[in-house]
Amino acid sequence: MFLYEKNFELQKAKALENLKVALEKDLVDKDIISLLKKINSLENYFTTSSCSGRISVMQMPDFGDKLNAVWLGKWHREVELEEVLEAIGKHSEGMLWFMLHSPILHISAKTLEDAVGLLNLAISCGFKHSNIKSISHKKLVVEIRSTERMDVPLGMNGELWVSEDYLRKVVEIANLQLRRAKEKLRKLENEIERLLKA
Amino acid sequence: MFLYEKNFELQKAKALENLKVALEKDLVDKDIISLLKKINSLENYFTTSSCSGRISVMQMPDFGDKLNAVWLGKWHREVELEEVLEAIGKHSEGMLWFMLHSPILHISAKTLEDAVGLLNLAISCGFKHSNIKSISHKKLVVEIRSTERMDVPLGMNGELWVSEDYLRKVVEIANLQLRRAKEKLRKLENEIERLLKA
Numbered sequence: 001m002f003l004y005e006k007n008f009e010l011q012k013a014k015a016l017e018n019l020k021v022a023l024e025k026d027l028v029d030k031d032i033i034s035l036l037k038k039i040n041s042l043e044n045y046f047t048t049s050s051c052s053g054r055i056s057v058m059q060m061p062d063f064g065d066k067l068n069a070v071w072l073g074k075w076h077r078e079v080e081l082e083e084v085l086e087a088i089g090k091h092s093e094g095m096l097w098f099m100l101h102s103p104i105l106h107i108s109a110k111t112l113e114d115a116v117g118l119l120n121l122a123i124s125c126g127f128k129h130s131n132i133k134s135i136s137h138k139k140l141v142v143e144i145r146s147t148e149r150m151d152v153p154l155g156m157n158g159e160l161w162v163s164e165d166y167l168r169k170v171v172e173i174a175n176l177q178l179r180r181a182k183e184k185l186r187k188l189e190n191e192i193e194r195l196l197k198a
Numbered sequence: 199m200f201l202y203e204k205n206f207e208l209q210k211a212k213a214l215e216n217l218k219v220a221l222e223k224d225l226v227d228k229d230i231i232s233l234l235k236k237i238n239s240l241e242n243y244f245t246t247s248s249c250s251g252r253i254s255v256m257q258m259p260d261f262g263d264k265l266n267a268v269w270l271g272k273w274h275r276e277v278e279l280e281e282v283l284e285a286i287g288k289h290s291e292g293m294l295w296f297m298l299h300s301p302i303l304h305i306s307a308k309t310l311e312d313a314v315g316l317l318n319l320a321i322s323c324g325f326k327h328s329n330i331k332s333i334s335h336k337k338l339v340v341e342i343r344s345t346e347r348m349d350v351p352l353g354m355n356g357e358l359w360v361s362e363d364y365l366r367k368v369v370e371i372a373n374l375q376l377r378r379a380k381e382k383l384r385k386l387e388n389e390i391e392r393l394l395k396a
Contacts (some may be wrong), residue, residue, distance in 0.1 A: 002310070039236065042334070065219055097373075112310070116333050131329035131341065135314050150349045161364045169359055173293075173351055 004140040008110045010158055011139070013047040015108070029076045031182065032103070037190040043111035045118065048141065052076050053103040053148070053181045055174050057087035061094040061161055062185050074097075078175040081168065088154065088167075096155040100147035100169075100174040102181050106133065111142050118142050121191055126184040148177040206308045207336070210244040213306070217245065227274045229380065231299070239394055242308035243316065246339065247333050250274050251301040251346070251379045253372050255264040255285035259292040270294075276373040286352065286365075294353040296365075296371040300344035300379050304331065307338050316340050317390055324382040343351040344382055346375040 019036065022028050028036070029052035036047045057073040060066065073079075073087025088096065109115035115132055122130040122144040133143040152170055155161045162170075217234065220226050220308075226234070227250035233246045255271040258264065271277075271285025286294065307313035313330055320328040320342040331341040350368055353359045 002314075031205070112333065116200075119332075131331050133329050134317075135310065135330070148346065150351075151347055152350050153348075153368060156367075160358065161367055166359045169354075170351060 002140070003137045004135065005110055007107070007138070008044075011108065012040075015046045015048055015087050016040060020068065027038070031076065032105075032185065034137060035105075035185060035192065038189060038192045038196060039105075039107060039110050044114040046108050047140065048106045049110055050105045051101070051103060052185060053146075054101050055079050055084075055100070055171075055178060057084060057091075057154075058097045058099060058121070059094050060097065061093055071179040078081055078122065078178055081164075081171050084167060084171055085164070087159065091155065091158060091160075093157050097158075098150065098170055098174070100148060100150040100156050100177055101151045102148045103127075103185050104131070105144040108144045109142055115142050118144075121195075122188060124190040125191055144188070145152065146181050148181045149176065150174055200333055200338070201335045202333065203308055205336070206242075206306070206382040208304065210238075213244045214238060218253075222231060223272055224293075229274065229382065230303075231377060233390065234303075235393060236387060236390045237303075238307060239285075240390070242312040244306050246304045246306055248303045249299070249301060251344075252299050252374055253277050253297070253376060254297045255282060255352075256295045257289055257292050258299060276376055277369060279362075279369050282365060282369055283362070286358065289353065289358075291355050293351065294358075295370070296348065296350040296352050296368055298346060298348040298375055300346045301325075301342070301383050303342040304340070305340045305342065307340055310338065313338050313340050313387065316342075319393075320386060323389060325386065342386070344379050346379045348372055348375065355388060 023033065027051070031052050032052035036050060038155055039045050039047050054074055054076045056071055058069050059072055060069045072090045073083060075083070107118060109118060119130055119132060127144045127146045129145045130148055131143050133141045135184065201293065228249050235242035237243050237245050252272055252274045254269055256267050259269045265273070267269060270288045271281060273281070297338055305316060307316060316329060317328055317340055323342045325342045327343045327345055329341050331339045348371070351359065
């Protein structure tokens with residue numbers, strides 16, 4: 001059997017310390033901080049990483065080469081067309097993408113039962129792509145994520161393939177999807193709060 | 199603890215029977231059949247559903263209403279621009295999307311160790327979004343999936359927002375991504391074959 005339970009307390013203390021430093025350095029998405037704090041208040045869980053959902057414009061030097069990708073614009077909130085156009089203006093080479101990503105949280109659980117409990121809670125809040133991301137002797141990680149997603153190719157090597165009108169529509173759809181995803185985060189936070197009070 | 203191990207043999211027999219019927223009805227993607235057979239030859243696993251990766255054109259009556267979505271075109275292989283244009287020609291109402299989805303397999307495992315073993319094998323073959331999808335008393339399911347994905351809005355209520363030139367590029371990128379994803383399937387099949395011979 002797996003031994004992830006063994007070092008849980010030690011790892012949790014370390015993770016909370018890391019989170020404290022990240023908060024001091026202003027590295028955590030504002031609209032997810034209170035959710036992280038609530039999850040960390042639950043005895044058998046701690047958060048290890050998170051993103052509250054984002055809209056972005058990305059330049060990828062070679063196809064699929066995410067390691068060398070450059071963010072030309074990244075927002076954890078709804079955006080204006082003008083902001084997206086400004087980011088696109090910085091594009092010079094490689095492939096240009098507009099993207100929307102669902103919120104994502106990685107949470108260590110103490111036992112398999114704890115992991116499955118959180119997984120099912122997340123799914124019930126609309127995070128349908130939630131799963132158990134990894135199990136090893138060192139850790140047991142639940143991934144909370146939703147289905148909202150857009151990956152739209154916009155151009156290549158400085159050339160833009162789409163019109164401003166098209167971008168306006170894409171931004172509108174992305175904002176709608178992001179809003180929906182953030183509502184799921186609030187729903188999850190309410191459910192975690194109920195657990196804390198119980 | 200969870201009791202998914204208890205009914206494994208019975209469930210496997212049932213799943214193999216279902217697969218047999220699906221194969222007779224020609225309902226299984228051709229290029230994934232040999233992989234499914236190899237996985238099912240492993241004692242402690244059986245497949246429950248699969249898609250070998252696909253390119254599609256979809257019409258969604260209301261935003262996000264996937265239940266009432268209509269496929270205007272769906273291909274488990276690389277496509278020609280003409281095929282995509284033909285599918286787009288059928289669009290009448292709601293939102294029109296062009297999509298590429300990674301291969302996806304759901305596989306029941308007998309024990310947690312079996313699940314984690316397969317999960318790690320799949321990740322090593324490039325299926326980086328693989329995970330343990332669910333654990334309950336009834337079942338323990340590994341999901342094998344990759345990162346390739348495109349969700350491109352094309353139009354709404356009969357109106358097309360993009361040019362044929364843009365569609366040509368989108369199709370090209372999607373074909374490239376699909377090819378890459380199918381290569382991962384072959385890599386996984388080779389690894390499963392090695393397990394069978396071991």
